[in-house]
Amino acid sequence: MGSCSSHAASIPDWDDIRRETGFSQASLVRLHHRFRALDCNKKGYLCRMDLQQIGALAVNPLGDRIIDSFFPDGSHSVDFRGFVRILAHFRPVEDEGTGIRDPKEPEPLNSRMNKLRFAFQLYDLDRDGKISRHEMLQVLRLMVGAQVTEEQLESIADRTVQEADEDGDGAVSFLEFAKTLEKMNVEQKMSIRILK
Amino acid sequence: MFLLLPFDSLIVNLLGISLTVLFTLLLVFIIVPAIFGVSFGIRKLYMKTLLKIFAWATLRMERGAKEKNHQLYKPYTNGIIAKDPTSLEEEIKEIRRSGSTKALDNTPEFELSDIFYFCRKGMETIMDDEVTKRFSAEELESWNLLSRTNYNFQYISLRLTVLWGLGVLIRYCFLLPLRIALAFTGISLLVVGTTMVGYLPNGRFKEFLSKHVHLMCYRICVRALTAIITYHDRKNRPKNGGICVANHTSPIDVIILASDGYYAMVGQVHGGLMGVIQRAVVKACPHVWFERSEVKDRHLVAKRLTEHVRDKSKLPILIFPEGTCINNTSVMMFKKGSFEIGATVYPVAIKYDPQFGDAFWNSSKYGMVTYLLRMMTSWAIVCSVWYLPPMTRETDEDAVQFANRVKSAIARQGGLVDLLWDGGLKREKVKDTFKEEQQKLYSKMIVGNHEDRSRS
Numbered sequence: 234m235g236s237c238s239s240h241a242a243s244i245p246d247w248d249d250i251r252r253e254t255g256f257s258q259a260s261l262v263r264l265h266h267r268f269r270a271l272d273c274n275k276k277g278y279l280c281r282m283d284l285q286q287i288g289a290l291a292v293n294p295l296g297d298r299i300i301d302s303f304f305p306d307g308s309h310s311v312d313f314r315g316f317v318r319i320l321a322h323f324r325p326v327e328d329e330g331t332g333i334r335d336p337k338e339p340e341p342l343n344s345r346m347n348k349l350r351f352a353f354q355l356y357d358l359d360r361d362g363k364i365s366r367h368e369m370l371q372v373l374r375l376m377v378g379a380q381v382t383e384e385q386l387e388s389i390a391d392r393t394v395q396e397a398d399e400d401g402d403g404a405v406s407f408l409e410f411a412k413t414l415e416k417m418n419v420e421q422k423m424s425i426r427i428l429k
Numbered sequence: 430m431f432l433l434l435p436f437d438s439l440i441v442n443l444l445g446i447s448l449t450v451l452f453t454l455l456l457v458f459i460i461v462p463a464i465f466g467v468s469f470g471i472r473k474l475y476m477k478t479l480l481k482i483f484a485w486a487t488l489r490m491e492r493g494a495k496e497k498n499h500q501l502y503k504p505y506t507n508g509i510i511a512k513d514p515t516s517l518e519e520e521i522k523e524i525r526r527s528g529s530t531k532a533l534d535n536t537p538e539f540e541l542s543d544i545f546y547f548c549r550k551g552m553e554t555i556m557d558d559e560v561t562k563r564f565s566a567e568e569l570e571s572w573n574l575l576s577r578t579n580y581n582f583q584y585i586s587l588r589l590t591v592l593w594g595l596g597v598l599i600r601y602c603f604l605l606p607l608r609i610a611l612a613f614t615g616i617s618l619l620v621v622g623t624t625m626v627g628y629l630p631n632g633r634f635k636e637f638l639s640k641h642v643h644l645m646c647y648r649i650c651v652r653a654l655t656a657i658i659t660y661h662d663r664k665n666r667p668k669n670g671g672i673c674v675a676n677h678t679s680p681i682d683v684i685i686l687a688s689d690g691y692y693a694m695v696g697q698v699h700g701g702l703m704g705v706i707q708r709a710v711v712k713a714c715p716h717v718w719f720e721r722s723e724v725k726d727r728h729l730v731a732k733r734l735t736e737h738v739r740d741k742s743k744l745p746i747l748i749f750p751e752g753t754c755i756n757n758t759s760v761m762m763f764k765k766g767s768f769e770i771g772a773t774v775y776p777v778a779i780k781y782d783p784q785f786g787d788a789f790w791n792s793s794k795y796g797m798v799t800y801l802l803r804m805m806t807s808w809a810i811v812c813s814v815w816y817l818p819p820m821t822r823e824t825d826e827d828a829v830q831f832a833n834r835v836k837s838a839i840a841r842q843g844g845l846v847d848l849l850w851d852g853g854l855k856r857e858k859v860k861d862t863f864k865e866e867q868q869k870l871y872s873k874m875i876v877g878n879h880e881d882r883s884r885s
Contacts, residue, residue, distance in 0.1 A: 263509045270561060273793075287561060288850055289554040292863040294871070295544070299551035323552050352544055373539070373875075376547065378868030381876050389539045389875060397541065405541075413541055418527045422545045425553055426511040
């Protein structure tokens with residue numbers, strides 16, 4: 234691992250990646266180092282197994298869902314660009330001056346809405362834009378394991394969907410989800426700071 | 430063409446003379462001191478000179494980087510992300526508090542925002558986790574003129590390249606043949622010596638000879654690797670009937686410990702050269718070798734080890750409870766087998782200085798031969814060995830707690846990070862019990878304990 238230099242120039246398309254994700258050059262170099270450390274067989278991309286071997290992730294109740302988020306649309310491999318694109322959601326939000334953003338530029342990956350959208354996707358497994366009662370139950374079951382009975386979980390799921398659901402369709406859409414969490418400091422709770 | 434003939438013989442003569450000189454030097458400066466256990470201090474001088482050169486090299490690289498207005502890549506051993514050490518409960522309460530204005534009492538409930546905690550924790554481990562980085566070589570702060578540890582290739586000036594080239598020449602053309610010759614001498618002396626001692630009748634003379642043959646050969650092997658070892662607290666060295674445990678970084682650990690003390694080795698029977706050595710040494714003194722099939726049977730292993738330690742005339746056993754090689758920045762979970770036997774445990778902490786050559790054996794990356802070649806083409810192997818005071822199992826603690834206590838003592842002395850994870854993680858998946866603990870903690874927050882359930 235030590236003999237290759239992780240200089241920015243060794244990362245393909247690094248300038249595009251930097252613009253798309255907003256990571257600094259130093260952060261990208263560190264993440265590339267990490268990407269190569271996770272890539273056991275030096276394939277140049279990561280597969281599910283590479284992420285599953287991280288012990289601390291395997292004990293996270295939502296570990297599998299988080300791993301799935303790296304492989305959208307049924308793909309089985311993720312290259313460095315895709316890897317960093319997901320991690321970019323967790324980049325801390327700097328005070329760039331609100332409202333001066335160029336409307337033609339796409340919304341930055343780490344905006345509040347995109348962070349919320351990422352969390353929403355962890356609930357919404359079939360990607361239909363709504364969290365149904367069944368999906369809520371599934372996530373709850375993952376987080377509590379065998380510790381809670383089915384009736385208790387169902388009542389919790391029912392109550393949560395009812396509280397958040399405004400248009401009465403029995404499911405929580407993304408806008409309803411965002412509304413429930415409007416007071417939450419999403420920017421801080423869903424941010425990971427990379428040391429310089 | 431005919432004119433070259435006299436030159437040919439001249440060259441052959443020169444070669445012959447230089448080889449003779451080389452081998453005389455070898456004998457006088459290296460092998461003879463090894464036999465008697467004394468040292469001329471040549472290796473320490475060598476180390477000091479190298480340090481000065483490395484410091485100079487790093488300065489040049491930093492200057493080169495500054496000229497180009499870039500920053501040198503500096504590795505972080507403590508992780509690349511900022512982490513808050515708060516517990517699951519506190520974090521989730523914080524998240525809920527920031528999301529709602531209603532007064533937060535302690536009633537158990539579920540909030541949509543709870544997912545943020547697990548989500549962020551999961552992402553943090555993807556970016557940086559404690560275990561994965563322990564299985565690759567430790568990264569150095571300054572360059573040691575080996576291309577294998579260089580992360581900043583593009584800042585090397587011409588002078589530095591020349592110095593590096595000189596280093597390659599010295600290491601591969603002078604040090605490597607010297608070391609291979611020494612290793613060959615050491616191993617053959619060990620095999621021949623122990624076989625010969627094996628023919629003697631059992632008694633004090635045989636023991637005396639066996640001890641000295643072992644020590645002498647290990648000392649030659651130590652010099653074959655140019656290992657510069659500093660032993661601390663030698664008064665705590667393991668005694669007969671005890672078990673010596675140490676943290677494991679590479680197979681060289683055995684040579685390092687055995688060159689300063691007389692131990693009974695424990696291990697699996699191998700084929701090839703290792704097998705030859707194993708069969709030879711067991712003739713001179715009772716080492717404990719297991720067949721491959723016996724290793725799986727934990728009771729058999731425990732029984733044989735217990736028998737060995739009960740016999741006070743037998744040597745202390747050397748065991749590495751981690752079960753696998755770790756990169757010497759941390760100590761991983763100790764397997765409880767050796768701590769159940771009930772003998773006195775003599776902990777030993779081994780810390781390598783990676784500046785001169787990284788001793789970590791990454792068995793998934795390098796085979797044994799490649800590893801040894803890498804060792805022999807490094808500058809030196811520098812390490813410190815601390816003999817810690819003996820420990821015994823208290824009446825109220827079980828084997829696992831005792832193992833953890835010993836592990837913490839070793840980690841503290843060696844300046845290593847004390848981890849609870851199992852070193853076997855690099856090959857197997859983690860157990861589900863850890864995940865269940867997290868799930869238990871979280872369920873308490875959303876449904877409370879059994880006593881609270883009667884309320885709703």
